[in-house]
Amino acid sequence: MSAHFDFILLGQGLAGTTLAWYLRWLGATVLVVDREAEVTSSKIAAGLITPITGQKLNRTWRQAELWAEALNFYERIQAETGVRFFRQTPMLRLFANDLEPVAFQRRLAVHEFDGCSLLQSPVINDEWFLAERSGFEMHDAGQLDVRQYLAASRQQFQRDGGYRAYDIDLSRDLLPTAEGVFVEPLAAHASKLIFCQGFDPIPNPWFHQVRLKPAKGEILTLRIPGLDETRVVHRGVWLAPLGNHLFKAGATYDWHRLDQQPTDKGRTEILDRLAEFVRCPIEVVDHQAAVRPVHRNQYPVLGLHPDLPQFGYFNGLGSKGSLHAPFFARHFTNVLRSGSAIDPEVDLNRKTDWSSCSATPHGEDRQIPPRKPQQKNSLPLTQQAQAAIREVLQVGEIAIDATTGNGYDTLFLANLVGPRGTVYALDIQQAALDSTAIRLDAANQTNVTLIHADHADLDQVIPRESHHKIAAVMFNLGYLPGGDKQVLTHSDSTCRALRQAADLIKPGGVITILAYTGHDGGLAEAHAVEIILAEFDPLQFEQTTIESQPGRTLGPRLFLVTKRQ
Numbered sequence: 001m002s003a004h005f006d007f008i009l010l011g012q013g014l015a016g017t018t019l020a021w022y023l024r025w026l027g028a029t030v031l032v033v034d035r036e037a038e039v040t041s042s043k044i045a046a047g048l049i050t051p052i053t054g055q056k057l058n059r060t061w062r063q064a065e066l067w068a069e070a071l072n073f074y075e076r077i078q079a080e081t082g083v084r085f086f087r088q089t090p091m092l093r094l095f096a097n098d099l100e101p102v103a104f105q106r107r108l109a110v111h112e113f114d115g116c117s118l119l120q121s122p123v124i125n126d127e128w129f130l131a132e133r134s135g136f137e138m139h140d141a142g143q144l145d146v147r148q149y150l151a152a153s154r155q156q157f158q159r160d161g162g163y164r165a166y167d168i169d170l171s172r173d174l175l176p177t178a179e180g181v182f183v184e185p186l187a188a189h190a191s192k193l194i195f196c197q198g199f200d201p202i203p204n205p206w207f208h209q210v211r212l213k214p215a216k217g218e219i220l221t222l223r224i225p226g227l228d229e230t231r232v233v234h235r236g237v238w239l240a241p242l243g244n245h246l247f248k249a250g251a252t253y254d255w256h257r258l259d260q261q262p263t264d265k266g267r268t269e270i271l272d273r274l275a276e277f278v279r280c281p282i283e284v285v286d287h288q289a290a291v292r293p294v295h296r297n298q299y300p301v302l303g304l305h306p307d308l309p310q311f312g313y314f315n316g317l318g319s320k321g322s323l324h325a326p327f328f329a330r331h332f333t334n335v336l337r338s339g340s341a342i343d344p345e346v347d348l349n350r351k352t353d354w355s356s357c358s359a360t361p362h363g364e365d366r367q368i369p370p371r372k373p374q375q376k377n378s379l380p381l382t383q384q385a386q387a388a389i390r391e392v393l394q395v396g397e398i399a400i401d402a403t404t405g406n407g408y409d410t411l412f413l414a415n416l417v418g419p420r421g422t423v424y425a426l427d428i429q430q431a432a433l434d435s436t437a438i439r440l441d442a443a444n445q446t447n448v449t450l451i452h453a454d455h456a457d458l459d460q461v462i463p464r465e466s467h468h469k470i471a472a473v474m475f476n477l478g479y480l481p482g483g484d485k486q487v488l489t490h491s492d493s494t495c496r497a498l499r500q501a502a503d504l505i506k507p508g509g510v511i512t513i514l515a516y517t518g519h520d521g522g523l524a525e526a527h528a529v530e531i532i533l534a535e536f537d538p539l540q541f542e543q544t545t546i547e548s549q550p551g552r553t554l555g556p557r558l559f560l561v562t563k564r565q
């Protein structure tokens, strides 16, 4: 027997927990699932909400409305759970150089801080701090004990069966269904599953195109016996009191080493910064590191998958998760409830180029134009190819990726057929197979047989027992993105492979051929494909051709061939 929920939220960090509360308040049934790792971005975060930050003394993006929502939200959860984990607390900003007081006065003069409760010339104890340039005090500020907030929420969710500890394997545990998503190992079904995973080194098969720019952060726990300051103090780094002369201090930023290892460099950087303004002796009692989920444009990102609306995404809370989570969880809840438009600044679909799934190397840095609202038939051709496959290929079946490349389509096929199915993935160059092997490893996929071969020999390299049982064959012609552009598909071998594929597939099976025309030989190859397909018996095969720019003979095109039952 399986349980049904309106929503399954994958991840119980700041994003998943906060979204769960808003959805529950609507009356939705919600299951939150988390792998309960000891260290996560939320679990080590200081939880500070600071209205003015950075060297330039910028007012935090949308500070007034986000702060109002956060304040209400955390107060309400404290009342519901009976646990105190949030405090509104003044913060002291010390000027670090001669430019900062000038910048502060200039921003005050142009009313940038209007509505922000500030105190100039605050009290500063000069036995504790070196503060020759003074500073200012911020009152619309707060500190969330994130661990406590998560634990209190989890307890509440557990009471009505709304929480499960489980490490979901995205490559095999989630089965999209006509009515939603089935999570096999939990025997749970939901109308929608929302990924609230934060940073995860394993690419999400449905959302790997989202342009995250994660940042590792290190944080220290300190004992400073001589210091009785109760405000959070900022000056390059921040120092946040925990009580009993314990403090948190941080944090560093590293966009390259995305692991959870505390480093000597990180520790020294924080301590050196503290030494610039703290006069008391400091003892380090703990040191942690985690990776913040930051989107390229720094704002959160949320929405539903363009093809599979049963999958949603709420991520990119960045370095201000405590402030961002309530406002945007409420916004996402409204969107889910009423189908209202998503705020363009956080809209997943505006910020994501879905076509990067196989034509663009993952993670490549380039300008992405905003995605136009698209009908199904105006989706990028890579996605239309996948959509055609998705309609046919079932769990447990056999599929072929005839041009494996960097393995995006291979992983897509592997996810569809699941552990009981098989994917044969061919490429003529080893570099492509190596790249694919890494992708499959990262996704824990073991149902793929990688074959270093020319697809012109398809019928020889595919085991005989699989002949005429193949449900889908994908061709994505051209060269390996990011690889050697001299190694590319050619008309003659492509045509031989197509004839064999047509023989190998079973009745009802599908072949997709995506032909690009921008490179040398590409247009000729697309024409050759048209000619070969014209030879296929129309009584036996149904065919559709989709042009990326209809009417333009030079654009890429997708050929879909289905063997009649």
Ligand SMILES: Cc1cc2nc3c(=O)[nH]c(=O)nc-3n(C[C@H](O)[C@H](O)[C@H](O)COP(=O)(O)OP(=O)(O)OC[C@H]3O[C@@H](n4cnc5c(N)ncnc54)[C@H](O)[C@@H]3O)c2cc1C
Binding pocket: 010, 011, 012, 013, 014, 015, 016, 033, 034, 035, 036, 037, 040, 041, 042, 043, 044, 045, 046, 047, 048, 049, 166, 167, 168, 169, 170, 196, 197, 198, 199, 200, 216, 217, 218, 219, 250, 251, 252, 289, 290, 291, 292, 293, 314, 315, 316, 317, 318, 319, 320, 321, 322, 323
């Ligand atoms: C050093 C440091 C200091 C910070 N300080 C502050 C601060 O002062 N103020 C502030 O506002 N923000 C701060 N942040 C940022 C804040 O922590 C993040 O914005 C926030 O944690 C992001 O929350 P999240 O829920 O998106 O991600 P996460 O906290 O990473 O949560 C994701 C959850 O999903 C779970 N999960 C992922 N995949 C799976 C799976 N397959 N199966 C089951 N579970 C899964 C994970 O276990 C995790 O619990 C700091 C971050 C760091 C690293």
Ligand SMILES: C[S@@+](CC[C@H](N)C(=O)[O-])C[C@H]1O[C@@H](n2cnc3c(N)ncnc32)[C@H](O)[C@@H]1O
Binding pocket: 357, 358, 402, 403, 404, 405, 406, 407, 408, 409, 410, 426, 427, 428, 429, 432, 453, 454, 455, 456, 475, 476, 477, 478, 479, 480, 481, 487, 488, 489, 490, 493, 494
């Ligand atoms: C555009 S890429 C495929 C992209 C891939 N579908 C993905 O998802 O990343 C084309 C691939 O076809 C491979 N290729 C070229 N000629 C081939 C042949 N005759 N047989 C098999 N693979 C070939 C190239 O090495 C290249 O990796």
